[in-house]
Amino acid sequence: MSAIIHGAGAATALSTFNSKKLVARSRTNLPGRSKRCIVAAGSDDGSKSFGSSSLSLRHSHKLIANNAVATKADTSATTGHELLLFEALQEGLEEEMDRDPHVCVMGEDVGHYGGSYKVTKGLADKFGDLRVLDTPICENAFTGMGIGAAMTDLRPVIEGMNMGFLLLAFNQISNNCGMLHYTSGGQFTIPVVIRGPGGVGRQLGAEHSQRLESYFQSIPGIQMVACSTPYNAKGLMKAAIRSENPVILFEHVLLYNLKEKIPDEEYICNLEEAEMVRPGEHITILTYSRMRYHVMQAAKTLVNKGYDPEVIDIRSLKPFDLYTIGNSVKKTHRVLIVEECMRTGGIGASLTAAINENFHDYLDAPVMCLSSQDVPTPYAGTLEEWTVVQPAQIVTAVEQLCQ
Amino acid sequence: MCLCRTLLIQQIRGSSNAILVKEKKPTNSLLITKEEGLVLYEDMILGRSFEDMCAQMYYRGKMFGFVHLYNGQEAVSTGFIKLLTKSDSVVSTYRDHVHALSKGVSARAVMSELFGKVTGCCRGQGGSMHMFSKEHNMLGGFAFIGEGIPVATGAAFTSKYKREVLKQDCDDVTVAFFGDGTCNNGQFYECLNIAALYKLPIIFVVENNLWAIGMSHLRSTSDPEIWKKGPAFGMPGVHVDGMDVLKVREVAKEAVTRARRGEGPTLVECETYRFRGHSLADPDELRDAAEKAKYAARDTITALKKYLIENKLANEGELKKIDDLVEEAVEFADASPQPGRSQLLENVFADPKGFGIGPDGRYRCEDPKFTEGTAQV
Numbered sequence: 001m002s003a004i005i006h007g008a009g010a011a012t013a014l015s016t017f018n019s020k021k022l023v024a025r026s027r028t029n030l031p032g033r034s035k036r037c038i039v040a041a042g043s044d045d046g047s048k049s050f051g052s053s054s055l056s057l058r059h060s061h062k063l064i065a066n067n068a069v070a071t072k073a074d075t076s077a078t079t080g081h082e083l084l085l086f087e088a089l090q091e092g093l094e095e096e097m098d099r100d101p102h103v104c105v106m107g108e109d110v111g112h113y114g115g116s117y118k119v120t121k122g123l124a125d126k127f128g129d130l131r132v133l134d135t136p137i138c139e140n141a142f143t144g145m146g147i148g149a150a151m152t153d154l155r156p157v158i159e160g161m162n163m164g165f166l167l168l169a170f171n172q173i174s175n176n177c178g179m180l181h182y183t184s185g186g187q188f189t190i191p192v193v194i195r196g197p198g199g200v201g202r203q204l205g206a207e208h209s210q211r212l213e214s215y216f217q218s219i220p221g222i223q224m225v226a227c228s229t230p231y232n233a234k235g236l237m238k239a240a241i242r243s244e245n246p247v248i249l250f251e252h253v254l255l256y257n258l259k260e261k262i263p264d265e266e267y268i269c270n271l272e273e274a275e276m277v278r279p280g281e282h283i284t285i286l287t288y289s290r291m292r293y294h295v296m297q298a299a300k301t302l303v304n305k306g307y308d309p310e311v312i313d314i315r316s317l318k319p320f321d322l323y324t325i326g327n328s329v330k331k332t333h334r335v336l337i338v339e340e341c342m343r344t345g346g347i348g349a350s351l352t353a354a355i356n357e358n359f360h361d362y363l364d365a366p367v368m369c370l371s372s373q374d375v376p377t378p379y380a381g382t383l384e385e386w387t388v389v390q391p392a393q394i395v396t397a398v399e400q401l402c403q
Numbered sequence: 404m405c406l407c408r409t410l411l412i413q414q415i416r417g418s419s420n421a422i423l424v425k426e427k428k429p430t431n432s433l434l435i436t437k438e439e440g441l442v443l444y445e446d447m448i449l450g451r452s453f454e455d456m457c458a459q460m461y462y463r464g465k466m467f468g469f470v471h472l473y474n475g476q477e478a479v480s481t482g483f484i485k486l487l488t489k490s491d492s493v494v495s496t497y498r499d500h501v502h503a504l505s506k507g508v509s510a511r512a513v514m515s516e517l518f519g520k521v522t523g524c525c526r527g528q529g530g531s532m533h534m535f536s537k538e539h540n541m542l543g544g545f546a547f548i549g550e551g552i553p554v555a556t557g558a559a560f561t562s563k564y565k566r567e568v569l570k571q572d573c574d575d576v577t578v579a580f581f582g583d584g585t586c587n588n589g590q591f592y593e594c595l596n597i598a599a600l601y602k603l604p605i606i607f608v609v610e611n612n613l614w615a616i617g618m619s620h621l622r623s624t625s626d627p628e629i630w631k632k633g634p635a636f637g638m639p640g641v642h643v644d645g646m647d648v649l650k651v652r653e654v655a656k657e658a659v660t661r662a663r664r665g666e667g668p669t670l671v672e673c674e675t676y677r678f679r680g681h682s683l684a685d686p687d688e689l690r691d692a693a694e695k696a697k698y699a700a701r702d703t704i705t706a707l708k709k710y711l712i713e714n715k716l717a718n719e720g721e722l723k724k725i726d727d728l729v730e731e732a733v734e735f736a737d738a739s740p741q742p743g744r745s746q747l748l749e750n751v752f753a754d755p756k757g758f759g760i761g762p763d764g765r766y767r768c769e770d771p772k773f774t775e776g777t778a779q780v
Contacts (some may be wrong), residue, residue, distance in 0.1 A: 164499060181751070185750060244752075245752045
């Protein structure tokens with residue numbers, strides 16, 4: 001099948017993250033980067049060597065088709081179909097299951113129930129109860145089972161009903177998922193995808209509102225990505241399944257009903273790349289997942305006040321796309337990180353360190369990081385609102401940094 | 404070793420007998436042929452010599468860290484693994500040298516791994532507690548107890564998936580080895596449930612050597628009879644004398660056959676004993692001398708030798724030692740090079756793009772320093 005390069009999908013112009021419609025806006029080309037969403041057509045072979053021929057410089061990496069789309073992405077054109085984010089995940093998953101019979105799903109209530117957020121709806125009817133496996137409630141065991149299956153040629157997609165439940169699978173994720181490729185001297189690959197909804201929802205209580213990306217980020221040998229739009233949800237799902245590495249795909253409970261028009265043709269999003277949401281000149285705002293929408297909401301206010309923020313959805317939580325981020329820092333000289341992780345030890349903390357290490361010379365101001373409070377997420381609505389970063393705080397931070 | 408008996412596995416239903424067996428009247432046919440007997444003997448003697456050599460090498464400073472030796476338990480490894488094919492899988496714990504050897508990993512590869520050399524089965528990256536072999540389907544080698552059992556369950560799941568979804572001709576089974584201490588761990592119970600529920604082709608083998616480092620099995624377990632826990636999950640539970648390789652083999656045969664036929668898992672509790680301490684760092688002061696002597700007298704190798712000679716299956720001359728193989732392995736490991744710096748980052752990811760994109764726009768793994776192992780990642 002031919003895979004097609006696309007520009008990075010619709011930019012968002014939302015008033016709230018609950019809005020059902022996303023308007024696609026045509027993007028101008030960024031200098032030096034002509035392709036953003038790249039199809040990884042084949043994976044590198046072998047664990048012990050990687051020929052430089054298979055990994056050329058990205059900006060010259062040419063992919064298949066002659067009918068590759070224009071680099072001016074205007075996806076509001078006549079092609080494409082509209083769907084919700086959870087449907088986009090399902091579409092990506094279903095396409096990969098059609099493509100490769102080794103891809104299977106396991107998790108609680110993924111089969112007959114269709115998934116607690118309906119991501120696997122209908123798949124059990126189509127593919128059967130063994131390919132879409134309803135497991136008992138034993139995260140550690142079924143995650144380990146997925147890892148054992150991956151070592152023996154299957155490609156499981158393991159669902160945590162809520163990401164927080166995967167704390168019970170930490171032994172398997174840390175010791176086996178991340179490390180077995182290394183401790184076996186490269187003999188066994190673990191091509192699993194571990195996915196599920198996390199983040200702060202609507203008064204779900206402390207334990208159902210966790211952000212596990214901060215706990216998992218130190219595990220060597222895994223990759224972490226966070227989706228935020230139907231477009232990148234489908235693209236990242238497909239890329240994660242095709243990757244030979246174990247990938248943890250973070251979804252957000254509040255983003256499942258986002259609607260967007262996505263291409264009819266097949267596409268994949270690069271796992272290691274960040275997404276340029278809104279180019280700008282004055283300040284770089286780095287964010288991911290739900291906070292992207294708070295940032296874009298703040299951006300509207302900021303634009304009205306005369307600021308020109310550059311918004312990047314980092315998407316790849318581990319490893320960071322230091323090229324996209326670096327180019328932005330070199331242009332704007334100011335960085336604001338907006339995340340939903342806790343203040344202590346979160347993704348923002350690591351990102352701050354990485355930026356300071358690599359781009360210190362380009363900074364005109366210290367990197368500022370807005371994170372959630374180090375507080376178990378309270379049940380009460382008012383308290384919950386104050387634990388996460390709100391658009392007003394983002395506006396204030398930008399004003400402060402740009403003085 | 405006693406008269407030839409054939410043991411059949413019975414569903415234990417609320418019985419309080421330790422072993423419920425149906426004994427056939429002894430016939431003239433022996434349990435094993437000469438060829439089989441020699442294979443069993445050589446495998447056990449290889450395991451024993453290898454572990455003895457490990458102790459020597461450790462105290463000479465050739466290997467480091469935690470090394471857990473298998474002396475005394477050879478009957479379990481040999482009894483089960485010598486019935487398996489190359490495509491069947493074995494999952495073990497940190498006490499895995501002999502499981503790897505029985506499964507077919509060469510003594511050279513295991514010894515080199517212990518010495519931390521590139522020629523080791525895991526390129527020196529795993530060590531004593533992580534013996535892996537893709538070729539021989541040795542799925543590790545795990546340092547935390549219990550964490551290999553779900554992996555074994557996954558391998559068994561693949562076998563079922565290949566048969567039922569991919570429509571392949573696959574009757575591979577998986578054997579998971581673990582100890583008495585593990586049987587108080589949640590992962591064990593979760594996997595018993597899963598395996599019985601999906602009727603997976605797996606055999607759970609408990610090597611009950613009565614001690615988890617210094618914790619006696621009786622002090623840590625409310626009901627010490629582990630085989631009884633199988634029927635609670637809907638699978639047969641069997642208790643067998645783990646110091647007798649022929650008994651273990653008979654039980655193993657039936658369990659493996661059950662699994663291959665798609666009849667599901669079996670829980671086998673092998674009563675066995677480790678002659679040495681938990682690891683080479685363990686002074687082994689808590690165990691009673693009398694208990695040690697009792698089990699030393701039931702040494703499986705001595706017993707099999709006696710059986711083979713008494714039943715005229717082999718003579719002394721044929722039951723030679725195989726020190727040569729182990730000594731050669733040591734020489735090979737000694738002569739092998741240690742891993743170079745370039746190996747440091749190589750196997751972290753199957754797809755090294757996982758190290759991400761550097762500030763210069765190139766993937767980090769394209770940086771020449773990456774192959775030297777000095778790159779910043």
